[in-house]
Amino acid sequence: MKVSYYPGCSLLGTAREYDESNRAVCGALGIELEELEGWNCCGATSAHSTDDYLALALPARNLVIADGKGLDLIVPCSACFLRLKASEKKLLEMPLADFPYRGSLKVKHLLNFLAEDENIQKIQERVKKPLAGLKVACYYGCLIVRPPKVTGATEPEDPKEMDRLMAALGAEVIEWSFKTECCGGSLVLARPDIATKLVERILKMAKEAGAEALVSCCPMCQSNLETCQGESSHRTPVFYFTELLGLALGLSGVKGWLKRHLIDPRQPLREKGLI
Amino acid sequence: MSIAPQTSFLYHIEEKSGEKVSLCYQCNKCSSGCPVTFAMDFPPHVLLRMVQLGLKEKVLGSLTPWVCASCETCTTRCPNGIDIARVMDTLRQMARVAPAGAEDIPKFHEAFLNSIKARGRVYEVGMLLEYMFKTDVWAKIKSREIIKETKLGWEMFRRGKMRLFPHTIRGLEDIKKIFEHKGK
Structure with missing residues (x-):
């Protein structure tokens, strides 16, 4: 199977391990990721906070490039995902002459794509090292689900795609109520005090629910959840969901990905003999 | 009233x-x-x-x-x-001007968009430096906040999370055009 891949800017830098694990996992599942040629930044919060045309046209250029290929467009970053979906919705309602988009494809978040029945089955068949005993809280954040009119999420208050994937790997998925609470990622540089408060609430809830680690599907959330924990000695590791997929599938790159984390996530894995 | x-x-x-x-x-x-x-x-x-x-x-x-x-x-x-x-x-x-307590937020957006305008993608290191120099650097030095930020930057660098050289996309002229249309 072949799909178009839009990594987004973070995956070239701060979220390199996410990009590396995405490519390795998809490779192992026989999914060919074809990176969109000459893709540009989606504009993120800065564009839609500043100017409507920027917010529409920056993602539109990528959609038009992908449109020519006719392959579904897979997006691993929730912020990019929402910007692309929002632009797509507008373009289909009111075409933009500069960026003629025919809508020959589906824009999908990588998490939702890998959680499709066919892919989950492939994953289940290939699990070599079940993550038995690893207690994880699946953290979805905001923009993969909200607003549902744009994202198409069927259960925006209680999504289950990551839960299903982690359960398929044999991990112990804990029930908790902060799956889609905001981590304040867009404010982390300009108002770190706000972001820190939001992150503390999320981590407190995850710990109370008995999680040893969080699992994330967004480079903004992941980086924010790590940096806002500061220097405390009781820090909670935050995995990318594809890193845990790679671990369970027995892929060789796992150690390299985990070494890139600001909060070393290897302790709980060592305790369970997983690495 | x-x-x-x-x-x-x-x-x-x-x-x-x-x-x-x-x-x-x-x-x-x-x-x-x-x-x-x-x-x-x-x-x-x-x-x-x-x-x-x-x-x-x-x-x-x-x-x-x-x-x-x-x-x-x-x-x-x-x-x-x-x-x-x-x-x-x-x-x-x-709102053209952000009130006290939010002054840095539009500065961040500006640095972010400048990075896109220049290369088509956000170059994190360049964007962070531009943002830092738009904000009150002296206050950060006085409050020693700068030490914390430099340390974080170093931690990211040594884990290979900081790309040292920027990448410019093919088709940058499209992006320039988009920015020319801004406000329309």
Whole structure:
């Protein structure tokens, strides 16, 4: 199977391990990721906070490039995902002459794509090292689900795609109520005090629910959840969901990905003999 | 104090945002679910009421749209289908100056967009440096905040998370054109 891949800017830098694990996992599942040629930044919060045309046209250029290929467009970053979906919705309602988009494809978040029945089955068949005993809280954040009119999420208050994937790997998925609470990622540089408060609430809830680690599907959330924990000695590791997929599938790159984390996530894995 | 409602401001916001703010009946659902009300001067439902009443200066001088995290919870839950996060975008775009407590937020957006304009993608290292020099660096030195930030930068660098050289996309002229159309 072949799909178009839009990594987004973070995956070239701060979220390199996410990009590396995405490519390795998809490779192992026989999914060919074809990176969109000459893709540009989606504009993120800065564009839609500043100017409507920027917010529409920056993602539109990528959609038009992908449109020519006719392959579904897979997006691993929730912020990019929402910007692309929002632009797509507008373009289909009111075409933009500069960026003629025919809508020959589906824009999908990588998490939702890998959680499709066919892919989950492939994953289940290939699990070599079940993550038995690893207690994880699946953290979805905001923009993969909200607003549902744009994202198409069927259960925006209680999504289950990551839960299903982690359960398929044999991990112990804990029930908790902060799956889609905001981590304040867009404010982390300009108002770190706000972001820190939001992150503390999320981590407190995850710990109370008995999680040893969080699992994330967004480079903004992941980086924010790590940096806002500061220097405390009781820090909670935050995995990318594809890193845990790679671990369970027995892929060789796992150690390299985990070494890139600001909060070393290897302790709980060592305790369970997983690495 | 009595307030004489001024509908022209309400209509202007409704036209610019495409959202029917007049439908808001103050159920408070947006503010109940909003994760950042603690940092706002007016919770979202109050701000919408102020828009309805035409309190232009107060609304455009409010912290609320700036510290809104764009988490879209309000938009998802509004029983009248008002895209409140979208209204916050419109208010941010209209307020030229950010009030005290939010000064750095538009500076961040500017550095971020400059990075896209220059290369088509955000080059994190360059964007962070530009942002830093737009903010009050001296205050950060005095409060020793700068040490914390430098340390974090170093931790990221040694883990290979900082790309040292920027990449410029093929087709940058498309991006230049998009930026020329800004505001249209």
